[in-house]
Amino acid sequence: MNTMVKHTVKLTPNYLEVNGKRVAETVAGESFLTKLYRLYNMEYPKFFKMDVLCKVGFVASEVLLGTEGGERFVPRSDRAVLLFNRHSSLHADSTFQHTIANPDEFYPSPSVFVYTLPNIVTGEIAIRNKYQGESSFILLPEKSEEAMDQAVARAFMDRETTSVLTGWVEAVSETEYEVEMELRMKNDE
Amino acid sequence: MRPKVVITGMGVVSALGVGAERHVLALRSGKSGIAEVRFLPTKHHEFPVGEAPFHNEEFRRKLNLPEGRRYSRTSLLGIAALREALAQGRLLDRQVLALISGTTVGGMDVTEQFFPKPVPDLDRDIHDCGASTNDIADNCGDFDHVSTVSTACSSAMNALIMGKLLIENGERDIVVAGGAEALSLFHLNGFKSLMILDTQCCRPFDKMRAGLNLGEGAAYLVLESEASAKARGAGIIGVVSGVGNACDAHHQTASSENGEGAYLAMSQALLDAGLSSSDIDYVNAHGTGTPNNDASESAALRRVFGEHLPPVSSTKSYTGHTTSASGSIEAVFCLMALQNGFIPVQPEFENPDEQCVTPVSGSNAVSADLRHVMCNAFGFGGNDSSIILSRYE
């Protein structure tokens, strides 16, 4: 399958890059993700309810899709969302485990539990953008371009899929994360 | 021309027992495996569960696994099911196999034995989802490709879908795919916090339904190109005719009222199979027993099938909701139904609900000549999937 990368976004705790260009950097003492949320006028209060994995995936996808331009938030099923990482939803898992660790303070939090699934980040992106195509979250033993390329190639085998929002979305804490996200298009378009 | 993807082996573990034979017996005679909790160290005995029949040490012994290290329960269930599938597929000695497995709980049961103390280094290596798949693979055969799908309760079905695509893409002749998931305190308490656990046996599609029962288990299918299966003389037990994966894009956990994601997944599976809805002889529904899922899935089923709804049932009334493993476990049940000519019934069903489809109920399985069956698995995140399995002819 002949495909091409249309736009890329890289997000780390220190900077944000769009199509290889650095567009924002963090300043000590601020929440970089909240800053980007406001800088890009995302206006989606659900953002504040998300765990860190969803937050980084959401922010990166917003920047990426804003860069793509065009009409958004119209239901479509020709775009797949396919994300990868190594540590699944580790940060939310540990937050939730804390809510059930002490028998005297035993209040499992439903809103934290929801985020103990890594694929909620693909779901959040799909909900925000009304994407009803394929969505999957795949865990890899390590970041591997080859394995990710293979999975994206398979997603394109679905005759409905003409583009894939894909990439590596890893977040193990509020200050340790790495996102490399891109839009891949079928070449004949 | 896409290669036809056939099934040449299967293995399964659930509350109904270890191995295909026990499952066929239980499904035919309408015997549920849901009972009071025995092995999971929880105080919540008010919620019935579908536990696999042995404790970890007994599983370890039966599987002849070496002592002196810890095994997560997900691994133990997975090893039992995978070995059965490889044996039936006559692949036990084969090298360089591909495994795709779905799980979300992974080795959480091991980690929570220590929490909040840190997990010892040795055991930390079996905590995460990918590590638990590797552990299963390492104890069953020689795999050169192992990947893990984590899309909540549709994980194992999405593993099957990925497997089919790998073969159709010509990347592999044989892919072993499925999923494994053990019960954990982590998700029992999580589902309790979502207030969707029933204190009775779950009653999918029943007007009085009050939630799901959690279950555990594993199942793997040997997927293979027809040419490869014929060339090596493997027994063919069914065909993966069509697959569909769509996103409900509605809410993190709740399903949309009109079941849009489910509708799209089932429609895509039909399209992929080149079948029309009237070709489907039975639907093994996702049917968890929660008020929301069953109403939403029913709306979707009515949209797909219109007036001509085939027989529908949810086998979660036998196994509980085996979460990430449910897609492959229920796919195995569909193969059993195809092979043996029966439709599993829901033994606990009493009260039809106008919001829902009415499932096949009774005390014994209903005999039926089946050619094409559909199996659904939907997950939080709106990850909805559907596959169509057919008799090989």
Added chain:
Amino acid sequence: MELTEELKTKMIEALNLEEMTPADIDDNAPLFGDEGLGLDSIDVLELIVLLERNYGIKIADPKQGKEIFASVRTMADYVAANRTK
């Protein structure tokens, strides 16, 4: 602090309503649906935990939540009548 104000503060914290202050929430405005705060089914569950944790109130059936959490006012009335701590 008045119970309604206390509930608003706790709600904002528990539901991560980051960009809101108690003054933004009207006592009688609906909490769910498009007109009000737009809370969802997970928020209901989180509010149930909030009542148990802070006021010792156990709610077994989430369907009850619809009435109890109609507005901050109905929630305050329910807490005042049923609190055990």
